[in-house]
Amino acid sequence: MIGQSPLRTFIAHAVLILGILIVAFPIYYTFVASTHTLQTILRPPLPLLPGDQLWNNYSEALFGGIGRIGGVSVGRLLLNTTIMALGVAVGKIFISILSAYAIVFFRFPLRMTFFWLIFITLMLPVEVRILPTYKVMVDLGMIDTYAGLIVPLIASATATLLFRQFFMTIPGELVEAARVDGAGPWRFFFDILVPLSRTNIAALFVILFIYGWTQYLWPLLVTNSNDMNTIVIALRKMVSFADADTQWHLVMVTAMLAIVPPILVVVLMQRWFVRGLVESEK
Amino acid sequence: MATVDLKDVRKIYPSGVEAVKGVSIAIPDKELCVLVGPSGCGKSTLLRMIAGLETISAGTVAIDGKVVNAIGPTERDIAMVFQNYALYPHMKVYDNMAYGLRNRGTPNDEIDSRVRSTAKVLELSALLDRRPRELSGGQRQRVAMGRAIVRNPKVFLFDEPLSNLDAKLRGQMRIEIKNLQRSLGVTSVYVTHDQLEAMTLADILVVMNAGLVEQTGAPLDVYEKPASTFVASFIGAPPMNLLALTGASPSSVLADGTVIGLAPRQGKAVTLGFRPEDADITFATEAPAGALALPATVEAVEPVGAESFLHCVAAGSRIVVRVSGRASAKPGDQLRVVARSEKLHWFDQAGKRVD
Numbered sequence: 001m002i003g004q005s006p007l008r009t010f011i012a013h014a015v016l017i018l019g020i021l022i023v024a025f026p027i028y029y030t031f032v033a034s035t036h037t038l039q040t041i042l043r044p045p046l047p048l049l050p051g052d053q054l055w056n057n058y059s060e061a062l063f064g065g066i067g068r069i070g071g072v073s074v075g076r077l078l079l080n081t082t083i084m085a086l087g088v089a090v091g092k093i094f095i096s097i098l099s100a101y102a103i104v105f106f107r108f109p110l111r112m113t114f115f116w117l118i119f120i121t122l123m124l125p126v127e128v129r130i131l132p133t134y135k136v137m138v139d140l141g142m143i144d145t146y147a148g149l150i151v152p153l154i155a156s157a158t159a160t161l162l163f164r165q166f167f168m169t170i171p172g173e174l175v176e177a178a179r180v181d182g183a184g185p186w187r188f189f190f191d192i193l194v195p196l197s198r199t200n201i202a203a204l205f206v207i208l209f210i211y212g213w214t215q216y217l218w219p220l221l222v223t224n225s226n227d228m229n230t231i232v233i234a235l236r237k238m239v240s241f242a243d244a245d246t247q248w249h250l251v252m253v254t255a256m257l258a259i260v261p262p263i264l265v266v267v268l269m270q271r272w273f274v275r276g277l278v279e280s281e282k
Numbered sequence: 283m284a285t286v287d288l289k290d291v292r293k294i295y296p297s298g299v300e301a302v303k304g305v306s307i308a309i310p311d312k313e314l315c316v317l318v319g320p321s322g323c324g325k326s327t328l329l330r331m332i333a334g335l336e337t338i339s340a341g342t343v344a345i346d347g348k349v350v351n352a353i354g355p356t357e358r359d360i361a362m363v364f365q366n367y368a369l370y371p372h373m374k375v376y377d378n379m380a381y382g383l384r385n386r387g388t389p390n391d392e393i394d395s396r397v398r399s400t401a402k403v404l405e406l407s408a409l410l411d412r413r414p415r416e417l418s419g420g421q422r423q424r425v426a427m428g429r430a431i432v433r434n435p436k437v438f439l440f441d442e443p444l445s446n447l448d449a450k451l452r453g454q455m456r457i458e459i460k461n462l463q464r465s466l467g468v469t470s471v472y473v474t475h476d477q478l479e480a481m482t483l484a485d486i487l488v489v490m491n492a493g494l495v496e497q498t499g500a501p502l503d504v505y506e507k508p509a510s511t512f513v514a515s516f517i518g519a520p521p522m523n524l525l526a527l528t529g530a531s532p533s534s535v536l537a538d539g540t541v542i543g544l545a546p547r548q549g550k551a552v553t554l555g556f557r558p559e560d561a562d563i564t565f566a567t568e569a570p571a572g573a574l575a576l577p578a579t580v581e582a583v584e585p586v587g588a589e590s591f592l593h594c595v596a597a598g599s600r601i602v603v604r605v606s607g608r609a610s611a612k613p614g615d616q617l618r619v620v621a622r623s624e625k626l627h628w629f630d631q632a633g634k635r636v637d
Contacts, residue, residue, distance in 0.1 A: 173368035176335050181382035181429075182356040191381070195372040 027259070034058070034252035041248045053249065061253040074254050077231040080146075081213060082261060084230055087150035088212030089205050096156050097197065100163030101189055105175065115164075122157040126218060134221055144228045149219055153212065159204055166200050167193070202272045210262050231258045284346035284436035284469050285311050286332065291341035293327050293493075301327045303493035304341065309486060314463050314470045316501075318480035319490035320516070326441060328490075329473045333439050334358050346436055356385075361430035362439040365446065367422045369414040375401075375425050376410040379432045400432040403462075420451045427459070431466065438463065438470040444479065456482055477517050481505065489513045511633040514555050520591065522555045522627065523601040536597035542574055544623055549636035551628035558604040560625035563592065563617050573622050576601075580615045594619060 033041055036051035061074045102108075103115050126133075133152045142148035170193070178188045194201075219230045229237070235258065238251050286309040293302040302324040309315045317325040330336040332343055334355035342349045350358050361382075369378050376397055383393045401407045404424045414422055423443065430438055443459070444452045460483055463470050474480055480487055481501045489496045489504065489512075497509040508514035514522040527534045534545050534554065545551065556574065564575075578596035590609035594601050596619055603619055611617055628636045 171366060171368065173364040173366050174370070176333075176355075177362070177364060177368035177370075177429075179335065180333065180355045180360065180362045181433075182385035183381070187385060192370055192372075198372075 030252050030255055034249060034256050036249060038247055038249045041252075057249050057253050058257075061250045061257070072226045072229065072234070074231070074234075074257055076227055077229060077234045077254070078257060078261065080149075080228060081230040081232070081258075083146050084149045084215070084219070085209050085212035085261075087146065088153045088215075089208035091150060091154035092156040092159050092208050093201055093204055095154055096159035097163050097194075097201070099160050100167055101193065103160075104164055104167040105185075105188075118157050118160050120157075121155065122161075126153065130217065130221065137222055142222075144223055144225050148222045149228075149230070152222075153215065153218060156208075159208070162200060162204065163197065166197060170196065202269050206266055206269045209265050213262050285309060285344075286315070286437055286469055286471065287342075287344040287347075288328075288332070289342045289344070291328065291331060291343060292339045293324070293331060293336060294339040301493055302331070305490075305493075305495050306341075307486075307488055307495065307498060309469060309471065311469055312467045313485040314460070314472060314483055315486040315488060316472045316474060316480045316484035317488045317490055318474055318477060318516070319496075321475055322492075323490040324493040325473045325475075325490050329439055329441055329471055332437070332471055333360055333362050359436045360439055361433045361435040361437075362441065363426045363430050363443045365442040367414070367426040367446075369422060369425055369429075371414055373413070374410065375406060375412055375414070375417070375428075378414065378425055379428050382429065382433050396432050396434075397428075400428050403431070404428045419447050420455065423447060423451075423455060427462070431462070436469065438468050440470065440472040440474075442474055443472075445474075445476070452479075459483065477519060481517065487517075489516060491516075507635065508555075508627065509635050511553055511555070511629045514627060514629070518557060520558050520602045520604075522557050523561070523599075524553050524555045524629075525597055525599050525601070527552050527554055536576075537599070538597045540576070540597050542576075544572075544574060544626065546628035546636045549628075549630055551636050552631050553629040553633070555627040555629065556621040556625055558591065558602040561601075561603045561619050561621040563603055563605065563611055564620050565615075565617050567618075570620060573620055574626060576619045578617060578619045580611045580613050580617065582613055583609050583611065585609065 029046070032048065032050050033046060034057055035054040036047065037053050040047070040051060063073055063075060099114075099118060103111060103118075137143055137148050137152065140148075142151070174192070175188070178192055183191060214232060215230065216232050216236075219233050220236075223229055223233065226234075226237075231254065235251065235254055238254065239246050286307075288305055288307045290304045290306055291302060292300065292304050294300045305324075305328060307315065317328060319325050327336060331338050332345075334350065334353060338351050342351055344350065345358060345360070370381065373381065379397045379400065380393050383396065388396075397410075398407070401410055404427060406421070406424055406428055409417060409421060409425075414425065417425065423446075426443065440459070444455055447455060456479055459472075472479075472483055474483075484501045486498065487501045487504050488498050491512050497504050497513045504513060505517055508517060508522070511524060515524060526537045528537060534551065535541050536554075542554075554574075563578075576596040578594040578601065580592055580594050581600075582593040584591040584593070585608065589604055589606050592603045592605060592609055592611055594603060594617075601619065630636050
């Protein structure tokens with residue numbers, strides 16, 4: 001802005017800092033709670049500064065196994081959730097980039113019908129089709145498997161639409177130049193289309209990884225055994241209705257650990273995709 | 283090294299629109315054929331049919347004597363330079379040029395030597411590691427040319443390759459393209475809507491209009507003997523002056539009733555034409571014998587430096603006269619526009635030339 005007065009700068013910063021405090025404080029408090037013993041947490045007020053139990057609590061949760069969820073360690077939960085989130089993100093991107101490729105660059109009968117079929121599934125959230133999907137998973141014996149966790153969530157109309165929109169901005173001349181240069185459909189896809197879509201792929205990956213990470217309803221249904229649970233489900237199971245039963249310090253540790261991978265993905269991929277944005281040009 | 287033969291080529295789109303209505307052109311080996319015409323005349327469609335990017339509805343396209351109607355663009359052994367260059371944005375200049383060769387399975391060391399020698403010819407050697415967005419328009423244009431040359435194809439196809447460049451660069455690239463094409467000796471088809479490019483580049487000039495060929499020939503032949511009023515008004519800048527005639531031979535009558543004592547040797551003309559540079563102005567009242575002398579009023583004078591254009595009104599029509607250097611007339615002057623009879627062009631009812 002032009003001609004900023006010091007007062008304006010001060011107010012702007014004050015508002016921003018206040019906002020950050022409001023957002024960050026609950027996370028900080030969770031962290032504080034995760035470094036105290038259960039006794040300290042249950043005896044109010046909870047201290048505002050971290051305690052000395054950080055190492056004990058985290059190692060117990062990560063490697064020791066937690067009683068209320070059948071002795072499964074948080075490490076195992078993180079692994080399950082990572083596999084599921086990666087599977088969903090990669091699977092969705094793979095399927096949708098291929099279907100968008102078919103819809104945009106090939107002329108085949110019922111092309112638009114297929115496009116609309118995909119489009120219509122946008123209006124059909126997972127929850128609506130959850131019972132039939134569950135039945136199918138049971139019949140296929142995919143309960144308590146990674147495939148059961150991942151496959152039903154892979155079809156993605158949103159990602160297909162996004163890739164379609166991007167592909168439609170690719171100039172026809174580029175496609176023709178590739179044809180004249182002797183690039184068949186697969187070569188064109190891998191040599192030209194995929195590299196040009198890097199930015200979109202990175203952005204989608206971030207969004208879809210977090211989508212997979214935070215899934216609740218479907219993992220709840222499709223996993224019965226404790227060692228196939230995702231971290232979100234396990235967190236829910238760890239909290240008992242009777243306050244005294246709940247090992248709050250471990251719940252807090254698990255909550256802290258559960259937000260680390262999504263943060264990592266955002267931070268690491270952000271670089272990628274900012275670079276992609278700066279470099280992109282058609 | 284190849285000839286290109288088009289025989290009664292037609293393009294009918296599924297919507298029923300007929301973009302190309304039967305075109306036959308024979309391009310000898312090593313010659314540069316320019317297709318010129320206004321937008322929508324079917325010239326680009328025709329080029330794309332030669333390239334194999336559009337299907338051919340009827341007729342045949344033969345490259346090097348072999349009919350290629352059913353062959354895809356890759357197997358036709360052609361290279362194309364596109365209007366927007368169509369460089370691969372994520373690839374370096376080197377890879378842009380090497381891509382076509384790699385797809386054909388050329389050995390790596392041969393690719394390397396061909397790319398480097400082509401880059402040297404086009405003065406791109408220092409730019410091989412850059413990406414297209416780091417290049418200026420002229421450099422991108424060169425890379426697009428390089429990508430075509432490096433493949434050493436039978437035929438080059440150019441689709442308005444200079445229309446995105448500024449005027450100065452365009453003139454420079456025009457000469458470079460001509461020189462390259464001549465030294466490489468590759469048969470070429472060049473599409474443009476710019477008559478100046480068409481005139482300067484062509485060995486064979488093909489003027490197209492509404493899906494049909496209006497005239498084919500050497501550029502200067504087309505210029506000196508336009509086959510129709512369309513060609514007359516399309517080739518040449520400023521275009522040929524065309525005046526409507528009402529009376530018949532031997533004495534033609536202009537639209538405003540002026541009688542001129544001239545007529546074509548045979549046939550009946552309804553349009554009279556002469557080029558701005560074939561006319562002159564005189565303030566004398568005596569008309570020279572055997573020449574057209576039109577009373578005219580000067581409306582505007584455009585001095586360009588080496589020449590001046592006089593915009594006049596004669597017989598109810600606007601005409602342009604080119605005089606060299608400074609014009610001796612000023613707006614509002616009454617004078618006569620004189621053109622020698624052998625420099626006059628006559629066209630009949632259908633717009634065709636009559637002599």
